[in-house]
Amino acid sequence: MPESLTAEQNALAEKANQLAQDVMLVPYPTPEKARAAVREASKAAGFFTMTQPAAYGGTEADQLSLTIVREALTSHNAPLMDAVFGPSPGVLGGVTNSLRESHLEPLLAGEKRSSFGFTEPDNVARPTFGIISDNRLSVTGQKSYVTGGAEADFVNALVDIEDRGPSMVVLDTNLDGMILEQKFSSLDGSHHAAFRFENVEVPTDAIIGEPGKGLPRAMRQIGDTRMLFAANACGYMIWVLNMLNEHLLAKDKSGTPRGDKDVVRWHYANLRIKAYAARSMLYRTARLADSGENFVNEAMACKAFATESIGEIVDTAIQLVGGVALVEGHPLERLYRHVRAWRLAEGASDVLRLNIGRGILELGKGRI
Numbered sequence: 001m002p003e004s005l006t007a008e009q010n011a012l013a014e015k016a017n018q019l020a021q022d023v024m025l026v027p028y029p030t031p032e033k034a035r036a037a038v039r040e041a042s043k044a045a046g047f048f049t050m051t052q053p054a055a056y057g058g059t060e061a062d063q064l065s066l067t068i069v070r071e072a073l074t075s076h077n078a079p080l081m082d083a084v085f086g087p088s089p090g091v092l093g094g095v096t097n098s099l100r101e102s103h104l105e106p107l108l109a110g111e112k113r114s115s116f117g118f119t120e121p122d123n124v125a126r127p128t129f130g131i132i133s134d135n136r137l138s139v140t141g142q143k144s145y146v147t148g149g150a151e152a153d154f155v156n157a158l159v160d161i162e163d164r165g166p167s168m169v170v171l172d173t174n175l176d177g178m179i180l181e182q183k184f185s186s187l188d189g190s191h192h193a194a195f196r197f198e199n200v201e202v203p204t205d206a207i208i209g210e211p212g213k214g215l216p217r218a219m220r221q222i223g224d225t226r227m228l229f230a231a232n233a234c235g236y237m238i239w240v241l242n243m244l245n246e247h248l249l250a251k252d253k254s255g256t257p258r259g260d261k262d263v264v265r266w267h268y269a270n271l272r273i274k275a276y277a278a279r280s281m282l283y284r285t286a287r288l289a290d291s292g293e294n295f296v297n298e299a300m301a302c303k304a305f306a307t308e309s310i311g312e313i314v315d316t317a318i319q320l321v322g323g324v325a326l327v328e329g330h331p332l333e334r335l336y337r338h339v340r341a342w343r344l345a346e347g348a349s350d351v352l353r354l355n356i357g358r359g360i361l362e363l364g365k366g367r368i
């Protein structure tokens with residue numbers, strides 16, 4: 001539970017609260033200066049290296065510590081969250097071949113940008129595939145939703161390699177046959193790209209880890225991102241509910257506090273129940289992850305519940321605050337757009353439910 005933290009963990013949360021209040025929420029003359037200030041302060045606070053491996057000067061924080069910091073930061077609805085943590089290895093974690101020098105090290109040093117190519121269009125005749133011949137791999141296929149793909153130096157793509165199986169492969173975006181088909185933005189303001197691969201040739205060293213073992217590697221990264229979404233969702237819940245507190249204690253046109261109305265109070269309490277349940281799940285799941293146990297089902301449940309709850313909480317908060325909350329630039333309007341994507345990205349809620357059901361009914365696996 002969030003309340004049974006050690007003194008050290010509470011101090012970590014406090015440090016994150018201070019970073020948000022003293023550095024992230026203050027005005028700067030330019031966006032570049034704001035980003036640089038957040039990065040410097042985050043490094044000084046020891047947050048920047050939390051997502052980086054010890055072998056590269058990182059501190060490799062455990063899941064609970066990351067959860068504490070992420071939740072505390074987002075509970076202020078502070079901007080520039082992406083400047084707080086340093087680049088993490090993602091699916092390149094633990095590579096020992098030439099990819100270490102050519103891609104992992106520059107990625108961690110901030111010299112190269114990576115992206116993740118997993119999702120494909122519905123109408124593909126054959127999922128992205130690769131054929132190995134003379135130590136060269138030739139890749140053909142499509143990826144339809146690669147976040148940051150247009151600005152990335154490489155795509156870590158899931159490729160079904162003939163006779164080996166699904167593998168993660170590093171594809172530099174400037175290679176012959178890498179066709180950037182479309183650039184687009186989504187409701188939350190993030191930028192994406194669609195790629196077509198036409199016989200893209202790479203050395204077999206571009207295969208990350210053992211060929212055929214790409215899915216578990218990809219799923220580990222997806223699992224970590226699910227925990228990130230859940231922690232950020234819980235932080236935003238705290239922010240929305242604190243904002244609603246003030247709103248409901250203030251008086252309306254008739255001179256009585258808005259929260260005096262039963263129906264308003266009912267909605268507000270309902271949102272508090274959701275936040276209580278989501279935060280309890282989040283901290284329990286983070287602890288399970290750190291215990292080394294398999295937490296795949298818990299992470300799916302946590303991600304689905306937290307992202308759906310923050311969606312409902314922001315939506316209801318808009319209803320309770322009224323039309324002003326829909327005016328462009330209002331924090332609730334921005335948050336509404338920001339959190340909507342989470343119910344699809346890193347596993348659609350419906351699909352996560354199906355997977356949990358399948359685990360229990362068909363595989364006899366899982367605790368929930």
Ligand SMILES: Cc1cc2nc3c(=O)[nH]c(=O)nc-3n(C[C@H](O)[C@H](O)[C@H](O)COP(=O)(O)OP(=O)(O)OC[C@H]3O[C@@H](n4cnc5c(N)ncnc54)[C@H](O)[C@@H]3O)c2cc1C
Binds near residue numbers: 115120188342345349
């Ligand atoms: C902001 C954002 C960023 C993203 N970034 C990336 C990225 O960097 N890399 C990447 O590879 N992808 C990325 N995605 C894509 C994301 O992973 C997919 O949108 C998500 O997995 C759903 O896939 P889909 O869009 O193809 O929808 P579909 O798979 O078609 O799912 C749509 C709906 O169909 C139903 N459905 C789907 N499958 C089943 C099933 N098996 N059984 C029953 N019902 C089902 C569900 O209701 C589901 O919600 C991103 C998406 C968003 C919104």
